[in-house]
Amino acid sequence: MSSLSREIEKYLKTLLENAHNGVIEVQRSTLSGFFECVPSQINYVLSTRFTPAHGYIVETRRGGGGYVRIIRLNINSNNKLKILFDEIIGSELTQNQSEGLLEYLRKEDYLTRREAILLKNITSENVLAGSLPKNMDTLRAQILQSILATILREDI
Amino acid sequence: MSSLSREIEKYLKTLLENAHNGVIEVQRSTLSGFFECVPSQINYVLSTRFTPAHGYIVETRRGGGGYVRIIRLNINSNNKLKILFDEIIGSELTQNQSEGLLEYLRKEDYLTRREAILLKNITSENVLAGSLPKNMDTLRAQILQSILATILREDI
DNA sequence: TATTCAATGGTCAAGTATGGTCAGAAAAGA
DNA sequence: TCTTTTCTGACCATACTTGACCATTGAATA
Numbered sequence: 001m002s003s004l005s006r007e008i009e010k011y012l013k014t015l016l017e018n019a020h021n022g023v024i025e026v027q028r029s030t031l032s033g034f035f036e037c038v039p040s041q042i043n044y045v046l047s048t049r050f051t052p053a054h055g056y057i058v059e060t061r062r063g064g065g066g067y068v069r070i071i072r073l074n075i076n077s078n079n080k081l082k083i084l085f086d087e088i089i090g091s092e093l094t095q096n097q098s099e100g101l102l103e104y105l106r107k108e109d110y111l112t113r114r115e116a117i118l119l120k121n122i123t124s125e126n127v128l129a130g131s132l133p134k135n136m137d138t139l140r141a142q143i144l145q146s147i148l149a150t151i152l153r154e155d156i
Numbered sequence: 157m158s159s160l161s162r163e164i165e166k167y168l169k170t171l172l173e174n175a176h177n178g179v180i181e182v183q184r185s186t187l188s189g190f191f192e193c194v195p196s197q198i199n200y201v202l203s204t205r206f207t208p209a210h211g212y213i214v215e216t217r218r219g220g221g222g223y224v225r226i227i228r229l230n231i232n233s234n235n236k237l238k239i240l241f242d243e244i245i246g247s248e249l250t251q252n253q254s255e256g257l258l259e260y261l262r263k264e265d266y267l268t269r270r271e272a273i274l275l276k277n278i279t280s281e282n283v284l285a286g287s288l289p290k291n292m293d294t295l296r297a298q299i300l301q302s303i304l305a306t307i308l309r310e311d312i
Numbered sequence: 313t314a315t316t317c318a319a320t321g322g323t324c325a326a327g328t329a330t331g332g333t334c335a336g337a338a339a340a341g342a
Numbered sequence: 343t344c345t346t347t348t349c350t351g352a353c354c355a356t357a358c359t360t361g362a363c364c365a366t367t368g369a370a371t372a
Contacts, residue, residue: 003221003329005358028321038360043322048357063367066320085304092293096357098300110307115271119303122278123296124215137248140279144254147275148241149208151266152229154178159340161348184331194350199332204347219357222330 008035008045012070022072028060031068042068053097055104074108098123114156121146164191164201168226178228184216187224198224209245237266254279277302 008031015024032039050056050070059069084101093101099120106116122143150156158166164187171180188195206212206226213227231238240257249257255276262272278299 003219003358006221029319039321040323040361041359044358060321061367062319062321062365064319064369066367068321085301085308091297092291093296093300094293095296098296101300102303105303105307115274118271119274119299123299135248137250140249140251140254141244141247143275143279144249144257145208145241145244147258147261148237148244149213149229151261152211152231152237152241153213153227154230155227159348185329195331196333196351197349200348216331217357218329218331218355220329220359222357224331 004035004037004041005045005048008037008042009049011035012045012050016070016072022074023069025067025069027066028068046070048096049100051097051100053093053104054100055107073104093123095124114150117153117156118147118150121150160191160193160197161201161204164198165205167191168201168206172226172228178230179225181223181225183222184224202226209242236264249279251280274303274306277306 012024012026015026016022028039028042031042035041046058046068050058052073055073057071057073059071061067102111102116102120102123105111106113111119124146168180168182171182172178184195184198187198191197202214202224206214208229211229211231213229215225215227217223244257258267258272258276258279261267262269267275280302
């Protein structure tokens with residue numbers, strides 16, 4: 001059972017796929033009308049799935065003729081990779097953010113599908129389990145275990 | 157008399173049999189409703205019968221539209237990996253050991269050269285730095301940093 | 313020009329829908 | 343009986359949805 005947010009996300013990403021320059025413009029009210037939800041639902045989707053960490057920038061404008069513009073970042077054109085790198089140094093990333101970033105790197109073909117899955121699993125809660133492991137060697141074992149499990153998967 | 161846990165286990169494994177790619181998705185609440193038990197019973201079954209050691213990976217998501225995804229591992233054809241896997245469970249690995257293991261996986265063509273490098277860097281002392289990071293989000297940032305650094309390398 | 317106001321979009325907190333954890337009770341097995 | 347496994351329920355964490363109220367913009371109007 002997919003959530004509304006996921007539907008809206010999918011819809012927007014389809015629009016972006018079909019846009020030649022990786023930019024789309026929509027109206028918040030129109031979108032929310034289409035999906036029969038409150039307008040702020042759109043904001044929720046944007047703020048959880050179209051952040052810079054996910055590889056997107058959102059620009060908006062209020063008032064008459066207002067709009068929501070979603071821009072998919074393209075690494076090649078503006079050295080985004082190095083910028084990302086700098087931004088991430090010394091920072092913290094939630095699972096959602098790191099997942100988004102890996103997905104982005106995948107989409108930009110900096111990672112293969114398998115690489116992305118490997119890395120996503122490693123940075124997931126299950127591996128970096130809720131509580132911090134006692135020491136680095138334990139953590140390493142958990143990571144290697146995750147790697148082996150991924151290699152063993154039938155569906156990739 | 158078969159226990160409820162065994163029933164649930166059997167049920168899930170039947171579903172997996174009928175799934176094409178060894179992956180199924182269920183909802184915890186639906187399942188517990190079906191078997192008329194408390195939701196946490198499902199967790200019990202998952203954690204006692206669908207662990208990586210048993211040949212399964214479980215991925216979950218909370219919140220609206222949440223799910224429990226069970227992925228069957230392909231252990232039949234890969235005895236060597238399975239043995240390795242069992243050895244690692246609950247153990248600890250020094251950097252040297254994990255590097256050796258990755259090297260082995262590379263040599264046996266379970267990993268590409270690039271994958272091996274990515275993973276080796278992640279499990280190196282520099283990333284999983286001597287002292288444990290303050291929290292998971294910090295650790296994730298360190299890992300992503302390492303990934304980006306590897307991607308940026310021109311020699312692979 | 314200054315003011316007003318309709319048309320947009322933004323924020324935030326509360327409510328709902330999932331799933332997770334853990335400790336102790338109950339049941340089963342040795 | 344003693345131990346292990348199973349079951350239960352109270353409490354927790356995360357993700358999604360909704361609605362009341364706020365802010366900005368541009369066009370119409372005074």
